[in-house]
Amino acid sequence: MSKRLRIGVLFSRVRVEEKWIFAALEQRGVDYERLDDRKVFFDLDHPDEWRTYDAILERSISYASGLNILRVLNAWGIPTVNTARVAEACGDKLATSAALAKYSLPQPRNLVAFSTEAALEAIETIGYPVVIKPTVGSWGRLLAKINDRDAAEAVLEHKSVLGSVQHSVFYIQEYIQKPGRDIRVFVMGDQAITAIYRKAEHWITNTARGGEGEICKINPELEKICLDAAHAVGGGVLAIDILEHPDRGYLINEINHTMEFHTLMPITGVDVAGLMVDHLLKVGRREIEVVL
Amino acid sequence: MKSVICLECEAEISLDAGVEKNEIIVCPDCGVDLEIVSLDPLTVDLAPMEEEDWGE
Numbered sequence: 001m002s003k004r005l006r007i008g009v010l011f012s013r014v015r016v017e018e019k020w021i022f023a024a025l026e027q028r029g030v031d032y033e034r035l036d037d038r039k040v041f042f043d044l045d046h047p048d049e050w051r052t053y054d055a056i057l058e059r060s061i062s063y064a065s066g067l068n069i070l071r072v073l074n075a076w077g078i079p080t081v082n083t084a085r086v087a088e089a090c091g092d093k094l095a096t097s098a099a100l101a102k103y104s105l106p107q108p109r110n111l112v113a114f115s116t117e118a119a120l121e122a123i124e125t126i127g128y129p130v131v132i133k134p135t136v137g138s139w140g141r142l143l144a145k146i147n148d149r150d151a152a153e154a155v156l157e158h159k160s161v162l163g164s165v166q167h168s169v170f171y172i173q174e175y176i177q178k179p180g181r182d183i184r185v186f187v188m189g190d191q192a193i194t195a196i197y198r199k200a201e202h203w204i205t206n207t208a209r210g211g212e213g214e215i216c217k218i219n220p221e222l223e224k225i226c227l228d229a230a231h232a233v234g235g236g237v238l239a240i241d242i243l244e245h246p247d248r249g250y251l252i253n254e255i256n257h258t259m260e261f262h263t264l265m266p267i268t269g270v271d272v273a274g275l276m277v278d279h280l281l282k283v284g285r286r287e288i289e290v291v292l
Numbered sequence: 293m294k295s296v297i298c299l300e301c302e303a304e305i306s307l308d309a310g311v312e313k314n315e316i317i318v319c320p321d322c323g324v325d326l327e328i329v330s331l332d333p334l335t336v337d338l339a340p341m342e343e344e345d346w347g348e
């Protein structure tokens with residue numbers, strides 16, 4: 001008789017995605033525990049209780065909490081979906097860009113500078129408009145489309161004076177004239193499962209900012225670029241955001257390792273939560289190996 | 293039907309039968325985010341404010 005798995009789900013808030021995940025676990029009769037990231041703590045000399053988990057799904061809203069918990073769990077040899085290594089590469093836009101650059105994968109032109117003067121000089125090598133993004137953070141927050149030098153000087157100064165140290169890592173991206181939409185592709189292991197267009201009149205198409213979803217058929221080219229992107233950051237369960245450039249085609253914009261899918265799942269009809277749980281159980285049974 | 297009183301505006305908020313612990317609800321009257329911190333007894337608290345590193 002096979003051993004009964006013990007699964008943990010690390011969370012910050014029970015959003016609709018977590019409700020669907022919990023329901024999928026319960027439908028499969030899985031023994032699981034809800035681990036509130038605001039309440040857990042770790043004694044690094046005493047991993048035994050944590051090592052009773054066969055796998056842990058990380059669904060923290062806070063990148064810092066999730067990443068640091070994954071670091072500890074993975075250091076103790078506990079398999080997680082996703083791993084700390086993947087979270088490190090996905091949760092920081094510069095780390096993602098560097099991982100993609102390592103494999104020469106197509107992405108928007110990105111520049112990074114560490115002073116306002118160097119950032120201004122960098123911007124002017126590619127010309128306006130550009131987009132300045134915080135390297136950590138999401139839901140479309142604090143993205144700035146910079147149309148001219150006056151705006152660049154103002155935003156760079158504000159970021160450097162008012163922001164935390166993190167905001168003085170100036171991550172600058174060329175502005176892509178996308179067709180009023182981007183594409184979010186859900187990748188699990190070596191499969192691109194499903195995808196939606198995220199459409200918006202505004203240049204920020206994030207559904208957290210009011211963008212609307214529509215089914216996107218995954219063609220072989222899109223599938224390949226997404227699987228390559230997933231491989232570059234270490235694989236697992238990922239949501240890959242793709243921009244369509246009028247001349248250069250698909251460009252990998254961002255990769256999300258604790259994605260939301262409240263728009264994608266109802267639109268596509270694909271049981272993303274169920275598939276995610278099936279993947280997690282395979283990791284727990286060691287049918288899928290994760291590199292810790 | 294289950295209900296709670298909003299901590300901000302004291303409106304009575306009706307809840308779905310399937311409400312879960314740690315779920316966030318929004319007060320329909322004043323719009324504040326509330327977190328269900330206990331199901332028995334049904335208790336809410338003001339939800340944590342959005343932090344800079346939140347979200348995907």
